Amino acid sequence: MSMSAGCGDEVDQEKKNSTDPKINRVFNEISVDSIESNIRTLANFHTRHTTSDTTSDSTGIGAARRWIYDKFQQYSQASGNRLRVSYESHLETDHARLDKPTRIVNIIGVLPGTQLESKERKYVVSGHYDSRVSDVMDDTSYAPGANDDASGTAAVMELARVMSTLEFDATIIFMAVAGEEQGLLGSSHYAEQAKSRELNIAAMFTNDIIGNTIKSADGSVHDDEVRVFAQGIPPEDSLSDEHRMLLATGGENDTPARQLGRFIHRVGEEYMPDLNVNVIYRKDRYLRGGDHSPFLDRGYPAVRFSEPHEFYERQHQDVRVVNGVQYGDLPEFVDYAYVGKITKLNAAVLATLANAPARPREVGIDVSKLENNTTLLWTPNEEPDLKGYEIVWRPTNQTFWEHSRFAGDTTRFTIEGVSKDNYLFGVRAVDQYDNRSPAVYPQPVRN
CATH class of the missing domain: 2.60.40.10 (Immunoglobulins)
Known part of the structure; x- marks a missing residue:
C-alpha cells in the first residue's frame, strides 16, 4: 500500500x-542517597584495580565485584526474581597492561522483555567498576575511583534497582564491567560473545565519568549539560558497502550511533528540558576510548555518556597533595545530584527504547x-x-x-x-x- x-x-x-507515567514513576524512585551510598562504598575498597586482591572481603576488586553481585541479587529478590543475575568471566593471559594472567569478571543483570515479538531485542547499559592511579600497573595504591567510574557503576546499579520492578517489551541488560582501564577487557569479551551468538543488541550505552560538574580551568559549575559521544563513519581500512553509500548520499552523520544520539537528545528534551544533551560527533574524547567502543567495532549502535568537563587533576592520579592542590579521584569531589540527573536520563532513554517498536x-x-x-x-x-x-x-x-x-x-x-x-x-x-x-x-x- x-x-x-x-x-x-x-x-x-x-x-x-507525551511523557510516559512509567518513566515518571522511575524518576520518582531514583534516589540520590542510594547513588551516593553506592559510590562511597565502591571507593572504600581501597583499590579496584583489575589485577588487585581477589580474596579479601574488604579490599580489592574481588571484594568489590562480590558486593556488586550481592546488590544485584537484592534487586532481583525485590523484583520477584525477574532480574536474572550472573557473573561473566574469562581469563586474560597476554595483554600489555597485565603483568600476570588475570580473570576479568563482569556482573550482569538481565531484565527479560515481556512482549513475544520484542524480547529478543536487547538494550545494554554499562559502567566499569575497576579503578587506577597514575601508574596503570599499580594494583596496591589507594585508588578510590569515585568518579572514574564508581559514578557510572552506581548509575547502572540504581537503574537495575528501580527498573527491575517494572515490565518492558524488550530486554534490558545492566552490566558492571571490569578491565576498562587495562584495555576495555570486560566489554570487549562481552561484545565479542554477543556477536558470535548473533545477539540482537539494538543499542548500547556506557556511563563513564559522570560525576564532576566543575570546569578545572576557571572553577565554573556545569551541572546542566552532559556529553553523548556518537560515532560517524568508522576509520576502517576498507569501507563497507553501507558506509560507502552513506558517504555517497550525504548521510555520513546518519549512522546508527548518531541516530541513537539524536534519539537520546529528543528524549532529553521531553523528560529533562533543563539538561542540555550535547551530542558530540566523535566516537569518544580525542583519541581516547570507552566500553562502548568494542560494541561499535562489532557493528552495534553504541554511545558514551560523560560529564561536560573532565577534571584531570582528579582522574588517573595518585591521591596526594601538591602545593596545596588535592589530587586523586575522591568521593568528596563527586556531584551526587548530577549523577542522579544522568541516571534519570539513562532511565528515560532505556524505558522509551525498550517499550518502543524496533527500528x-x-x-x-x-x-x-x-x-x-x-x-x-x-x-x-x-x-x-x-x-x-x-x-x-x-x-x-x-x-x-x-x-x-x-x-x-x-x-x-x-x-x-x-x-x-x-x-x-x-x-x-x-x-x-x-x-x-x-x-x-x-x-x-x-x-
Whole structure:
C-alpha cells in the first residue's frame, strides 16, 4: 500500500512524545542517597584495580565485584526474581597492561522483555567498576575511583534497582564491567560473545565519568549539560558497502550511533528540558576510548555518556597533595545530584527504547526517476501494538530532525514537494502509545 502527503498539507514540526507515567514513576524512585551510598562504598575498597586482591572481603576488586553481585541479587529478590543475575568471566593471559594472567569478571543483570515479538531485542547499559592511579600497573595504591567510574557503576546499579520492578517489551541488560582501564577487557569479551551468538543488541550505552560538574580551568559549575559521544563513519581500512553509500548520499552523520544520539537528545528534551544533551560527533574524547567502543567495532549502535568537563587533576592520579592542590579521584569531589540527573536520563532513554517498536527494516528511498517528491519504503514491523510509521526530515546542514509526518500503517509513503536533494530523511516506527523507535536512514532503491 502506498500513501502520499502533498506540500499543500501542513508540514508538521518534529513532534514530542507525551511523557510516559512509567518513566515518571522511575524518576520518582531514583534516589540520590542510594547513588551516593553506592559510590562511597565502591571507593572504600581501597583499590579496584583489575589485577588487585581477589580474596579479601574488604579490599580489592574481588571484594568489590562480590558486593556488586550481592546488590544485584537484592534487586532481583525485590523484583520477584525477574532480574536474572550472573557473573561473566574469562581469563586474560597476554595483554600489555597485565603483568600476570588475570580473570576479568563482569556482573550482569538481565531484565527479560515481556512482549513475544520484542524480547529478543536487547538494550545494554554499562559502567566499569575497576579503578587506577597514575601508574596503570599499580594494583596496591589507594585508588578510590569515585568518579572514574564508581559514578557510572552506581548509575547502572540504581537503574537495575528501580527498573527491575517494572515490565518492558524488550530486554534490558545492566552490566558492571571490569578491565576498562587495562584495555576495555570486560566489554570487549562481552561484545565479542554477543556477536558470535548473533545477539540482537539494538543499542548500547556506557556511563563513564559522570560525576564532576566543575570546569578545572576557571572553577565554573556545569551541572546542566552532559556529553553523548556518537560515532560517524568508522576509520576502517576498507569501507563497507553501507558506509560507502552513506558517504555517497550525504548521510555520513546518519549512522546508527548518531541516530541513537539524536534519539537520546529528543528524549532529553521531553523528560529533562533543563539538561542540555550535547551530542558530540566523535566516537569518544580525542583519541581516547570507552566500553562502548568494542560494541561499535562489532557493528552495534553504541554511545558514551560523560560529564561536560573532565577534571584531570582528579582522574588517573595518585591521591596526594601538591602545593596545596588535592589530587586523586575522591568521593568528596563527586556531584551526587548530577549523577542522579544522568541516571534519570539513562532511565528515560532505556524505558522509551525498550517499550518502543524496533527500528524499521530495509528502509529505502525511491530513486527510479528524477522528481521533486520523495518516496520512502520499508518492510513492516511485527509488533502487535504497532500504530504505524513516521517520516522525519531535516535540511542537510542541520543536526536534529526538524519535521515529521505520520504515514500510517503502510510500507510506502510519498512526501510531495520535498526534494531528497535538499533534505535528509528517516523512517521510525510508532506504537499505539506513541512510543517511537530511533529513525533509520534510507538506502537508495529503484522501485
